[in-house]
Amino acid sequence: NAGVTQTPKFRVLKTGQSMTLLCAQDMNHEYMYWYRQDPGMGLRLIHYSVGEGTTAKGEVPDGYNVSRLKKQNFLLGLESAAPSQTSVYFCASTLSPSLAAPYNEQFFGPGTRLTVL
Amino acid sequence: AQSVTQPDIHITVSEGASLELRCNYSYGATPYLFWYVQSPGQGLQLLLKYFSGDTLVQGIKGFEAEFKRSQSSFNLRKPSVHWSDAAEYFCAVGAEYRDDKIIFGKGTRLHILP
Numbered sequence: 761n762a763g764v765t766q767t768p769k770f771r772v773l774k775t776g777q778s779m780t781l782l783c784a785q786d787m788n789h790e791y792m793y794w795y796r797q798d799p800g801m802g803l804r805l806i807h808y809s810v811g812e813g814t815t816a817k818g819e820v821p822d823g824y825n826v827s828r829l830k831k832q833n834f835l836l837g838l839e840s841a842a843p844s845q846t847s848v849y850f851c852a853s854t855l856s857p858s859l860a861a862p863y864n865e866q867f868f869g870p871g872t873r874l875t876v877l
Numbered sequence: 878a879q880s881v882t883q884p885d886i887h888i889t890v891s892e893g894a895s896l897e898l899r900c901n902y903s904y905g906a907t908p909y910l911f912w913y914v915q916s917p918g919q920g921l922q923l924l925l926k927y928f929s930g931d932t933l934v935q936g937i938k939g940f941e942a943e944f945k946r947s948q949s950s951f952n953l954r955k956p957s958v959h960w961s962d963a964a965e966y967f968c969a970v971g972a973e974y975r976d977d978k979i980i981f982g983k984g985t986r987l988h989i990l991p
Contacts, residue, residue: 764920791977793978795981800886800983801983802967802981802982802983802984803921803967803981804981805978808977808978810977816977818978850920850921852920852921857977861928862909862928862971863909863911863926863928863971863979865923865926866913866921866923866979868920868921868922869920870918870919870920871918871919871920
């Protein structure tokens, strides 16, 4: 099992360029998340998905779009990159909650370091 | 809305010394609490979690945490740290039943002196 993988690992963009970050998981998890991590800010949720074909906004969704066309993949898009989007991006996935387990462990990918010049 | 505070941005301890990382949460009912660890250049890994029952929970790598409702705290402890424990530690809270997401604290970076 590869767990959660993220592509690419590093990327440098110029202001105004677009790109897509790919997250893939092979654990058959229903829930997937995109976070950004900035120094002193911890992890902030950008968007998340509770199943194939569904997405929802998190704490800091502006400037990002997401798609979940396949259960195992969750894509994060930047349509017009800005220097404020320079960050480390983490994807995570987890099982659906249940009565016995209302919250499950989130499994994280290794991150994508994005620099916007 | 629930929130979680980690008062210490950096903590430095000597190898072999005991460790306590502080976490305070804000929520009226019993929260769902987590500690995650992030080694340099890596993603986060779950250390332990508390949902209900025994207020002292054991986790991986020799860590434990104690839930204290009266203090709204969920502090992480380890009796003797190793150099490999140098990392960033995140406390997280999920409050509403099946809210689909958890809220992370801003993290505490642990430095180990040889």
